[in-house]
Amino acid sequence: MQNHLAYLDLLEKQLLTACRELTEKPQQVECNTYFYSTQVNVNKNRRVCTADNYAAFLPHRAELRRIADGYVDQELGCVLFYPSKSQFPAFVIGNYTAHPLAAHSPGNGGRRISADYPGVFCDYVSSETGAACMFVNGACGNIFPQKDELGTEGARQMGIELGEGIFRGMLDVSRSQTRFQMKEPKVGALCRTLRVPLRPSFRDNKSLLSDRDLGKQEIDLEIQCLVIGDVCFVGVPGEWCAELGAEVKWHSAFRKAFIAFAATSYQEYMCPGNFLLQGGYEAQRHHFPARYSIAMVKTAVDATYELRDQLYPLPEGAEEDSNTLVNQFAILPEAMPPHESFPFQSKNRQP
Numbered sequence: 001m002q003n004h005l006a007y008l009d010l011l012e013k014q015l016l017t018a019c020r021e022l023t024e025k026p027q028q029v030e031c032n033t034y035f036y037s038t039q040v041n042v043n044k045n046r047r048v049c050t051a052d053n054y055a056a057f058l059p060h061r062a063e064l065r066r067i068a069d070g071y072v073d074q075e076l077g078c079v080l081f082y083p084s085k086s087q088f089p090a091f092v093i094g095n096y097t098a099h100p101l102a103a104h105s106p107g108n109g110g111r112r113i114s115a116d117y118p119g120v121f122c123d124y125v126s127s128e129t130g131a132a133c134m135f136v137n138g139a140c141g142n143i144f145p146q147k148d149e150l151g152t153e154g155a156r157q158m159g160i161e162l163g164e165g166i167f168r169g170m171l172d173v174s175r176s177q178t179r180f181q182m183k184e185p186k187v188g189a190l191c192r193t194l195r196v197p198l199r200p201s202f203r204d205n206k207s208l209l210s211d212r213d214l215g216k217q218e219i220d221l222e223i224q225c226l227v228i229g230d231v232c233f234v235g236v237p238g239e240w241c242a243e244l245g246a247e248v249k250w251h252s253a254f255r256k257a258f259i260a261f262a263a264t265s266y267q268e269y270m271c272p273g274n275f276l277l278q279g280g281y282e283a284q285r286h287h288f289p290a291r292y293s294i295a296m297v298k299t300a301v302d303a304t305y306e307l308r309d310q311l312y313p314l315p316e317g318a319e320e321d322s323n324t325l326v327n328q329f330a331i332l333p334e335a336m337p338p339h340e341s342f343p344f345q346s347k348n349r350q351p
Contacts, residue, residue, distance in 0.1 A: 005211055029090060034080040034180045035231050035256055036169035042158045043098040045070030045242065046144045047280055055280030059148070072143060073097045073242045075249075076165040077258045079231055080173060081131075089131040089170065094121060095233075095258035096162055097138030097242055102145040102155035109151055117145065120159025125166055136233065137261040139245025141269050142282050185229025190307040191264075194221045194299045196288040209287075210266075219287065222264040223300045225307050230255040232304050235263030238270045241282060244297055251301045253308040270296065 046058040048068040058065055074097075081091040100116035103109060115122075118135035125133040147154030173180045197218050202208045204215060213219055224235035232254040236245075245259040269282040273290035276283045314320060 029081075030084045031081040031090060032084055032177075033182045033185050033229055034082070034173045034177075035078065035182065035229070036080065036173055036180055037075055037077045037256060038165050038169055039074045040076045040096065040162055040165045041074055042146055042161050043072055043074060043096075043140075043143050044068065044146045044148075045072045045142055046148075047142050047275075047278075047282070049278055053274075053278055055275070055278035055283070057281040059144075060281075070142070071243055071246065073138060073246055073249075075138075076162060076169075077231070077256060078166055078169055079228055080170065087174075089129055092125055092129070092131045092133045092166060093136060094125070094133065094162065094166055095136045095138055095260075096121075097140045097143050097245065097259070098158075099140050099144045099148075100137070101148050102150065102158050103152045104149045105151035106149070109149075114152075114155070117155045117158040117162070120156050121162045124160050124163035128163070128167065129170070136258065139236070139240035139242050139259040140261055141239035141241040141244075141271070143242050182229030182231075186227070186311045187229075188227045188307055188311045190225045190303055190310070192223045192225075192299050192303045192306075194223070194292075194296055195219070196221060196292040196295070198287055199289055202287055208285075213287075219267065221267065221296055221299075223296075223303050224260075224264050225300075225303045226260075227254065227307055227311060232257045232307070233260050234258070234300050234304070235260040236270070236300070237265035238262055238267040239282075241269070241271045241275065243272045244270060244293065247297045248300045248304075251297075251304075253301075253304040257304060 044058075044065075045068060047055050047070050048058060048061070048064045049055050049070070056064055058068055075095075077095040079093040080089055082089050098117070100114075100118055103112065103114050103116045118137070122133040122135050125131065145154065145158050147158065195218050198209075198213070198216060203217065206214065221237045222235075223237070226233045226235070232252060234248055234252075234257055236259060239262060240259060248259065249257045267287050269285040271282050271286050271293065273293045276286060276290040
């Protein structure tokens with residue numbers, strides 16, 4: 001715990017330096033921006049609950065893996081940036097939910113400094129597409145790889161499978177641009193803070209709290225929303241469990257919401273309130289009383305609506321309503337012109 005503040009100070013300085021370099025040497029590229037979402041089955045919920053609602057932790061009870069059926073978010077979301085006069089992507093942002101614990105094998109593997117499957121994912125996407133690539137982890141507090149702690153080969157397989165999900169999205173986007181291209185996307189950001197009390201067992205407990213929170217009765221939880229057109233990245237202050245992230249996704253004001261794991265601070269694990277009755281590893285590291293979990297979710301959801309209203313205000317006198325009569329299956333893919341965006345179509349072929 002004593003080293004956390006020094007590391008955070010180092011990390012903050014490195015981030016500020018990198019951001020300063022970008023702002024001093026900006027590279028502006030006019031892009032068409034797309035979003036896409038698919039499902040990739042490479043992660044698992046690491047909690048399993050008994051009939052009387054007590055939780056076991058799969059890394060400590062491997063024999064229960066076959067009956068573990070907890071909620072798991074398998075969405076691979078992405079934002080794709082294509083220069084307006086190019087068929088090749090310039091930048092890819094991928095979002096998936098799983099602890100980077102595939103390569104963390106016993107022995108030397110547990111001491112290896114590694115970017116794990118996200119590193120494989122980014123390298124694979126970049127090498128195959130030529131685009132720069134960023135990975136943003138989702139609400140993975142209780143989600144781990146299906147091949148957790150089994151070594152570098154498991155991490156490689158997972159990263160490549162996620163990369164293939166991105167490629168599938170690129171193919172679909174290129175052939176149905178009307179569906180997935182953001183229309184006049186706007187960019188905006190917003191921060192909101194919720195103050196919550198610490199659990200009595202955590203207050204002034206050096207074995208449970210970081211130095212910065214010793215002596216406190218309350219802590220602040222910061223939510224940050226960053227919007228790119230139809231997509232809202234929701235930054236959260238710790239290791240949100242997948243169920244919390246799902247609530248924000250389901251209630252978001254934007255077409256897609258992607259969670260950014262531990263993006264605003266690190267207050268360890270954050271669980272749905274009932275987890276604190278179930279017990280288990282994540283609940284033991286949850287810093288505040290159970291009743292405040294839903295307040296944290298509501299703070300995040302309210303922030304998405306507030307930011308949407310700022311970026312896309314309604315006309316004066318208009319009331320909010322939604323077009324729920326859209327039949328997606330009646331929207332046909334656009335006609336493909338005979339050019340490079342459809343590599344299997346000959347330029348000389350007649351319709």
